[in-house]
Structures are given as C-alpha cells and as structure tokens.
Amino acid sequence: MTTAVEANADGLIGPTHSYAGLSPGNLASSLNGGQGSNPRAAVLQGLEKMKRLADLGLPQFVLPPHERPDIPFLRSLGFSGSDARVLEQAWKEAPTFAAAACSASPMWAANAATVTPSADSADGRVHFTPANLHTNLHRSLEHAQTKRALEALFPDPARFAVHDALHPVAHLADEGAANHVRLCAGHGEPGVNLLVWGRDAFAHWDGPWPARQTRQASEAITRRHGAHGVVLAQQSRAAIAGGTFHNDVVCVGALETLFHHELAFEDTAGTHAAVRAAATGFDPIFVEVSSADLPLADAISSYLFNSMLVSLPGESRLTLICPTETRDNPRAHAVAQGLVASNGPIGRVEYVDVRQSMRNGGGPACLRLRVVLTEAEIDAVHGPMRMNDDLFGVLTGWATRHYRDRLAPADLADPALLTETREALDSLTAILDFGDAFYAFQRT
Known part of the structure; x- marks a missing residue:
C-alpha cells in the first residue's frame, strides 16, 4: 500500500481584501457589501489557520495572492497611461470593472483547481485543472x-501535471474543488x-441564483485527468x-466519511x-444532517459543512475544524457536539x-485546496512554500509591515x-523563492 496524506494549500489573503459584494448568490458577500474590511487581520487569521494545521501534523502549503489591482485587465479594456492613471480612469468610467480588477478572491483556494491524486489518475501523476470561474467576472480573471x-x-x-483551465464559456463553467469530494x-x-454539478449546460436554468458548475465541465476534467x-x-436546486x-x-x-446536509444533493x-x-x-459512511436539526439557513450562516474534515496522525476518528460561527450558532453547535458524543x-x-x-462568504474549507500526496510527491514540492515555524514568523512580520488595518471599498x-x-x-516573491518575474508588474 502506498503511503499518502491529504495536504492543504491555502490561499494567502491579499492586501486588497475588501467587501465589494461581487458574487450573486453568496449571501454573506451581498449582506456585507460596502462595509470596511481589515486586510491585516484577514491575512493574519489565514496564517494562524495554516499554522494550526501544520502544528496538528498535516503538510500545509501557501499559495500566493494574485496581483491586484489587475492593471493588465484594465488596459485590455482600453484604459491607458501610467498604471496609476489606468486605475483612476477605470474607477471613474467603469467602476464595476475596476472593482473586479481589485478583488482579493483568489484567497479562496478551494476554487483554485480540481485535483486528481496519483492513486486515481491514468498516468500515476497528480493532475490539476485550474478553475475558469466563468460565472463571475472578478473570479474569471x-x-x-x-x-x-x-x-x-x-x-x-x-x-505533477498542471493543465490549462477549461475553455471560458458558460457551457464549461468550472468552480474547482469546492464541488469535489x-x-x-x-x-x-x-x-x-x-463531483457535484449544478446544471446541465444544455438545459434551461431558471433558478434565482446561478448554478456555477456544469455537468459538462466536471466530465471534461475527469477525462483529461484520466x-x-x-x-x-x-x-440540490433547493x-x-x-x-x-x-x-x-x-x-x-x-x-470513508461523507458529512452532508439533507439538501446537498x-x-x-x-x-x-x-x-x-x-x-x-471500503464501505462509505454517510453522516446526514436533517433540515429539522439544522435548517438550510443555519447551515449557510454557520458554515458547519464548510469546515475542514481531517484525519490527524495517531487519531482513529476524524476531526472537524469549524469556523467560530459554527460555535456561535446554537443549532449548528448542537449538531457538532452531537457528532462528538456519538460513536460515529x-x-x-x-x-x-x-x-x-x-x-465575504468563505469559511475554513474555502481557504484551502486539498491535495493528496505521497512521500515522494511531498519531497518534490517547492519547499519554501511549506508552512513551518520559520515561514509563519516571516510571513506574519511581512503582513504586519505591508497590509492596511482598514480598507473601505x-x-x-x-x-x-x-x-x-x-x-x-x-x-513575497523573495520569501517564497519565486524569482523576480512571477507577477506581471515584475515582468514589465
């Protein structure tokens, strides 16, 4: 039997973290749109979560923020002059596009890609397909x-095989590992x-919110990954x-365990x-929570299921890592406590x-991309991106120096x-040993 572990690669929250309300159907994003954010607190919270997982004995890696504002995108819309001038013009003439160009949404690494581990792929490599995130403008960038x-x-x-994203059309709308267990x-x-899909690309969709994943996108990814x-x-449409x-x-x-709400499928x-x-x-174990015990609205506001379900070294039962909102919601907290009290x-x-x-509608599971890796595959990963005590200290100091503690839209x-x-x-590129041409502004 090949020894492997489920590692996590978390998105490092970027300096433009804000509440712009850009995602229809994401109730938390819409509710908090326009309010002030704290990018420094956000990135430090993300780093603490990464360090927590590393301390629990799981391989933990860092994915860097994207370059924001995305000046090349704004230039593609016809804005010109210095980069500062491009940004100024965009906010005056096309503020919706400017807001999209500033979004720190790459922090939610569950949408970064769909991953097939080597144990499940035709050629024995780990396969990645970055999500095209076609449904929302800011994420499609x-x-x-x-x-x-x-x-x-x-x-x-x-x-490792890192593929291009699927062709960016509505028929192949792909949201990544957020729809994969x-x-x-x-x-x-x-x-x-x-792999869970929301709509058939060739069928009429009449829901109040977008169904972001098509069946055809999931099929295409499994074919290319073998x-x-x-x-x-x-x-579930509901x-x-x-x-x-x-x-x-x-x-x-x-x-073996699938933990879900009764309205998941x-x-x-x-x-x-x-x-x-x-x-x-193996025999799958299904742990289903009823709407009577946890109404859908409470499941969404508490993000009980957007927790990280992990197998920790030396422990026979799984650990559920929840946001504090789960603890603060009486119904969700009761469900969580019931899980522990049971023999499940x-x-x-x-x-x-x-x-x-x-x-902004992203819990602990949204912030991480799960990647199953063998020992040999872990050895082949870029070492400076692995979380440890030293990297945590360096990145904490880096974020404290460079991030604002208050940001209005x-x-x-x-x-x-x-x-x-x-x-x-x-x-950051120096800290993570990327060289000096990782971002577009460095290459130009």
Missing part, C-alpha cells in the same frame, strides 16, 4: 495566475471522486436557491448508491477564527494602495 502558482508549488512534470479507505489507495472512481451527482453557491457549503468528506439516495457502487475496498467517525471539533473571510481607487500592494508582492 484568476486562472492564468493560479496556474503559475500551482506550477511553482508543484514543479516536477514527472510527478474524495472518499477512500486510505489516502494512498484508489478512491471515489464525487480519473478513476468518478461519481457525478447533481447539486440548496442553490437558498444560497448554496458551492456544494462545499453543505457537504464535506474525508476517508438533488437525489440523495441515488448519490449514496452510486458512491457505494464505486467504492473499492467524527470524534473531535475544533474552531478557528476566520471572520474576515466569513464576512472607495480606498481601492487609491494609487498608493497599488504601490503598497506591489511592494508587498515583490517582497
């Missing part, structure tokens, strides 16, 4: 730089890859209408049956403070913020 970050973290083509007997053994053990399931913009808001899994019984049929060498697969619940992310137009952001990213 991410995939090219996401690919550069993944290539930096996973540089060995003999072990892998179940298995052990991380190094063949597993079941459950993925085995694939189960495609439809996301859940999407209620504000479940990604399936990871109502579903999470690890090893359009056909729950059929999904369970398909997973059982695809499982090899989840034996411990821990809480992390990611409030700055939560106010109007501040995104400040040309000084453009300068500050570039200084921060230029320094």
Whole structure:
C-alpha cells in the first residue's frame, strides 16, 4: 500500500481584501457589501489557520495572492497611461470593472483547481485543472495566475501535471474543488471522486441564483485527468436557491466519511448508491444532517459543512475544524457536539477564527485546496512554500509591515494602495523563492 496524506494549500489573503459584494448568490458577500474590511487581520487569521494545521501534523502549503489591482485587465479594456492613471480612469468610467480588477478572491483556494491524486489518475501523476470561474467576472480573471502558482508549488512534470483551465464559456463553467469530494479507505489507495454539478449546460436554468458548475465541465476534467472512481451527482436546486453557491457549503468528506446536509444533493439516495457502487475496498459512511436539526439557513450562516474534515496522525476518528460561527450558532453547535458524543467517525471539533473571510462568504474549507500526496510527491514540492515555524514568523512580520488595518471599498481607487500592494508582492516573491518575474508588474 502506498503511503499518502491529504495536504492543504491555502490561499494567502491579499492586501486588497475588501467587501465589494461581487458574487450573486453568496449571501454573506451581498449582506456585507460596502462595509470596511481589515486586510491585516484577514491575512493574519489565514496564517494562524495554516499554522494550526501544520502544528496538528498535516503538510500545509501557501499559495500566493494574485496581483491586484489587475492593471493588465484594465488596459485590455482600453484604459491607458501610467498604471496609476489606468486605475483612476477605470474607477471613474467603469467602476464595476475596476472593482473586479481589485478583488482579493483568489484567497479562496478551494476554487483554485480540481485535483486528481496519483492513486486515481491514468498516468500515476497528480493532475490539476485550474478553475475558469466563468460565472463571475472578478473570479474569471484568476486562472492564468493560479496556474503559475500551482506550477511553482508543484514543479516536477514527472510527478505533477498542471493543465490549462477549461475553455471560458458558460457551457464549461468550472468552480474547482469546492464541488469535489474524495472518499477512500486510505489516502494512498484508489478512491471515489464525487463531483457535484449544478446544471446541465444544455438545459434551461431558471433558478434565482446561478448554478456555477456544469455537468459538462466536471466530465471534461475527469477525462483529461484520466480519473478513476468518478461519481457525478447533481447539486440540490433547493440548496442553490437558498444560497448554496458551492456544494462545499453543505457537504464535506474525508476517508470513508461523507458529512452532508439533507439538501446537498438533488437525489440523495441515488448519490449514496452510486458512491457505494464505486467504492473499492471500503464501505462509505454517510453522516446526514436533517433540515429539522439544522435548517438550510443555519447551515449557510454557520458554515458547519464548510469546515475542514481531517484525519490527524495517531487519531482513529476524524476531526472537524469549524469556523467560530459554527460555535456561535446554537443549532449548528448542537449538531457538532452531537457528532462528538456519538460513536460515529467524527470524534473531535475544533474552531478557528476566520471572520474576515466569513464576512465575504468563505469559511475554513474555502481557504484551502486539498491535495493528496505521497512521500515522494511531498519531497518534490517547492519547499519554501511549506508552512513551518520559520515561514509563519516571516510571513506574519511581512503582513504586519505591508497590509492596511482598514480598507473601505472607495480606498481601492487609491494609487498608493497599488504601490503598497506591489511592494508587498515583490517582497513575497523573495520569501517564497519565486524569482523576480512571477507577477506581471515584475515582468514589465
């Protein structure tokens, strides 16, 4: 049996972290749109979460922020002159595009890519397809730089295959690992890859909010990865209408266990049956929470299912790492405590403070990309991006020096913020050993 672990690669929250309310269907994003943010607190919360996972014994890696404001994007719209002039013109003449160009949304690494581990791929490599995030303008700007970050973290083509994003059209709308759960007997053994789609690309969609993942996108990714053990399931239309913009808001899994709300799937019984049929060498365990115990609105506001379900070294039962909002919601907290008190697969619940992310609709699971890696694959990863005591200290000092502690949406137009952001990213490339041509502004 091949030994493997599930590592996490978290998005490092960027200096332009703000609440611009850019994502229809993301209720927290819409509710807090226009309010002031604290980028420094946000990045420090993210770093504390990464350090917590590393201290628990799991491999933890850092994905760098994207260059924001995205001046090349604004130039493509016809704005010209100095970079500061481009930013000024865009905010005056096309503020919606300017806001998209400033978004720090790449922080949510669950949307960075879909990952197929080597145990499940046809050629024995780990495969990544960056998500095109076609549904939202601000997120559709991410995939090219996401690919550069993944290539930096996973540089060995003999072990890793980093693909281009799918063609950016509505028929192939792809939101990445936020709609993917892998179940298995052990991380190094063949597993079941459950990919959840919201709509058929060729069928009429009449929901109040976008269904962001198409069935055709999920099918294309599994073909290009040569993925085995694939189960495609439809996301619940009721859940999407209620504000479940990604399936990871109502579903999470690890090893044999799938933990989900009763409204996670359009056909729950059929999904369970398909997973059982695809499982090899293990019996899937389904932990389902009813709407009576946890109404959908509470599931969304507490982000109980957007927690990280992890297998910790030396522990026989799984640990659920929840946002503090779960603890503060009486219904969600009762469900979490009931899991621990039972004889089920989840034996411990821990809480992390990611409030700055939560106010934009992103919990602990949104901030990380799960990647199953063997020992040899971990050795081939770019070492300076692995979280440890030294990197945590360096990045904490870096963030404290370069990030503002208060940012209103109007501040995104400040040309000084453009300068500050570039200084921060230029320094970061040295810390993570990327060279001096990782970002567009460095290459020009």
